Amino acid sequence: MAEEEEAGRPTWSRQIEFTLAGIGCAVGLGNIWRFPYLCYRSGGGAFLVPYLLMLVVLGIPLLHMELTLGQYLRRGPVLALTKACPLLKGVGMATVAISFIMCTYYNVIITWALYYMFSSFRSELLWENCNNTWNTANCTDHVTNSSSSSTASQQFFNYKVLERTSGVEETGILRWELFLLLLLAWILVYLCIFKGVKSTGKVVYFTALFPYVILLALLINNVQLPGAIDGIRFFIIPEWDKLLNVEVWINAAAQIFNSIGIGFGSLMAMASYNSYNNNILKDTLAISILNSVTSIFAGFVIFSAFGYMSHLQNVPVSEIAVDGPGLVFVVYPQAFATMPVAPLWAFLFFFMLLCLGLDSQFAMVEVMVTSLLDSYSKPILKYLKRKEFLVLVVCGAAFLLGIPNVMQVGIYVFQLMDHYTAIVSIMFLAFFEVVAVCWLYGVKRLSSNLLEMTGKRPSIFFRVCWWVICPVFLFYFNTYSFISFFYIILYSIFGKYKSLSHQK
Numbered sequence: 001m002a003e004e005e006e007a008g009r010p011t012w013s014r015q016i017e018f019t020l021a022g023i024g025c026a027v028g029l030g031n032i033w034r035f036p037y038l039c040y041r042s043g044g045g046a047f048l049v050p051y052l053l054m055l056v057v058l059g060i061p062l063l064h065m066e067l068t069l070g071q072y073l074r075r076g077p078v079l080a081l082t083k084a085c086p087l088l089k090g091v092g093m094a095t096v097a098i099s100f101i102m103c104t105y106y107n108v109i110i111t112w113a114l115y116y117m118f119s120s121f122r123s124e125l126l127w128e129n130c131n132n133t134w135n136t137a138n139c140t141d142h143v144t145n146s147s148s149s150s151t152a153s154q155q156f157f158n159y160k161v162l163e164r165t166s167g168v169e170e171t172g173i174l175r176w177e178l179f180l181l182l183l184l185a186w187i188l189v190y191l192c193i194f195k196g197v198k199s200t201g202k203v204v205y206f207t208a209l210f211p212y213v214i215l216l217a218l219l220i221n222n223v224q225l226p227g228a229i230d231g232i233r234f235f236i237i238p239e240w241d242k243l244l245n246v247e248v249w250i251n252a253a254a255q256i257f258n259s260i261g262i263g264f265g266s267l268m269a270m271a272s273y274n275s276y277n278n279n280i281l282k283d284t285l286a287i288s289i290l291n292s293v294t295s296i297f298a299g300f301v302i303f304s305a306f307g308y309m310s311h312l313q314n315v316p317v318s319e320i321a322v323d324g325p326g327l328v329f330v331v332y333p334q335a336f337a338t339m340p341v342a343p344l345w346a347f348l349f350f351f352m353l354l355c356l357g358l359d360s361q362f363a364m365v366e367v368m369v370t371s372l373l374d375s376y377s378k379p380i381l382k383y384l385k386r387k388e389f390l391v392l393v394v395c396g397a398a399f400l401l402g403i404p405n406v407m408q409v410g411i412y413v414f415q416l417m418d419h420y421t422a423i424v425s426i427m428f429l430a431f432f433e434v435v436a437v438c439w440l441y442g443v444k445r446l447s448s449n450l451l452e453m454t455g456k457r458p459s460i461f462f463r464v465c466w467w468v469i470c471p472v473f474l475f476y477f478n479t480y481s482f483i484s485f486f487y488i489i490l491y492s493i494f495g496k497y498k499s500l501s502h503q504k
Contacts, residue, residue, distance in 0.1 A: 020208040028357065
């Protein structure tokens with residue numbers, strides 16, 4: 001039973017529940033696909049240098065800042081940032097908006113995982129060969145560099161699961177199978193969180209820990225496969241010249257932000273349910289370090305499978321990796337197809353994705369619910385009577401807004417939403433959050449808050465990072481991103497103009 005503090009605000013029954021929920025929020029699908037892909041694209045082991053540096057100077061200090069503010073003020077991101085700096089109240093509102101928008105399309109990944117998981121209940125996987133009604137004449141069972149052909153797993157994802165259209169301008173129809181699975185995904189989310197931290201705290205014991213069991217089982221299986229060592233070698237041997245590319249450093253920072261959840265308000269909202277004297281530094285280190293260890297661990301799992309595929313198809317590992325959803329819904333299923341007991345490994349892998357996705361989804365929905373109750377608890381509870389009904393309304397609204405993602409055009413909608421929500425916006429918002437808390441609210445005041453709660457001031461390292469290092473890094477990364485963005489726009493405008501001039 002949860003304790004009650006500060007006018008009936010619930011707290012976690014045990015502090016370990018918050019730590020597990022925080023780990024579950026931070027360790028998500030991005031650890032399985034974004035990190036391995038960025039590592040592949042950015043020079044293998046060389047990517048680990050900026051990644052670990054960004055973890056130390058950005059990830060850990062900013063997570064410590066968010067948890068301190070949430071626990072001290074005992075409010076979600078909107079009211080917490082309003083109290084800290086009324087001038088930048090909009091930053092808190094923007095973090096809630098981004099978390100809500102993200103949860104509308106993030107659950108679609110859980111939908112795809114459910115589709116694959118249910119499709120694994122058969123003796124022969126549906127993406128093993130090209131002898132299916134949805135396969136086209138250019139289908140092949142082998143990895144190929146040819147643009148005119150595609151693999152069986154690629155066609156299963158594109159033409160069976162998504163039934164995708166030719167482009168974003170062609171809407172297509174609703175995919176009823178995906179629609180029903182999206183509904184099931186939201187029912188699962190609701191059942192896990194409708195009681196707030198009382199129910200979420202119990203669920204995370206399983207959803208946060210079980211993925212590690214599956215990852216370990218997959219790694220033990222994969223390293224015994226022929227060619228696995230080639231994939232692992234590609235993963236850990238660095239290409240040092242890649243470190244001269246600024247985008248590698250920006251990718252490392254973006255991965256830390258997206259993975260830990262800085263700027264989304266999720267962990268700040270969950271920290272508001274902590275007991276007042278909780279040791280925040282312990283939770284900060286546990287969440288941030290375990291998140292990065294999981295990413296590196298997942299890298300070994302994914303790249304060992306890539307090495308196996310490279311051996312089977314006789315192509316270099318560098319020509320296998322795919323960005324975004326393709327990594328876990330095209331490339332990895334293709335590796336399963338040739339493994340011993342393929343349906344079992346496929347089921348376990350997609351069940352793991354379900355657990356990872358649910359953990360992150362809990363946190364994003366909780367941000368919206370907490371912020372609404374913090375700001376409008378009296379009118380909301382007057383009409384809805386109970387918090388459970390508010391959670392139902394939020395889940396229902398997010399479900400309806402997610403429907404475009406399960407139409408035939410859905411993959412294009414998903415990619416647009418993911419790029420502009422999870423990548424472009426979040427570092428921009430994080431900069432203003434740092435300005436609001438570290439400069440306007442003040443590092444001195446934040447340090448006093450921490451002293452009041454825990455009896456210890458933050459170390460000189462945290463104070464220097466909050467005051468100087470974090471704002472400088474974020475300002476530089478945002479400036480570089482904006483310059484690159486406008487350069488692309490100008491190039492596309494004048495490039496087209498020049499092309500039209502030549503045609504005339």
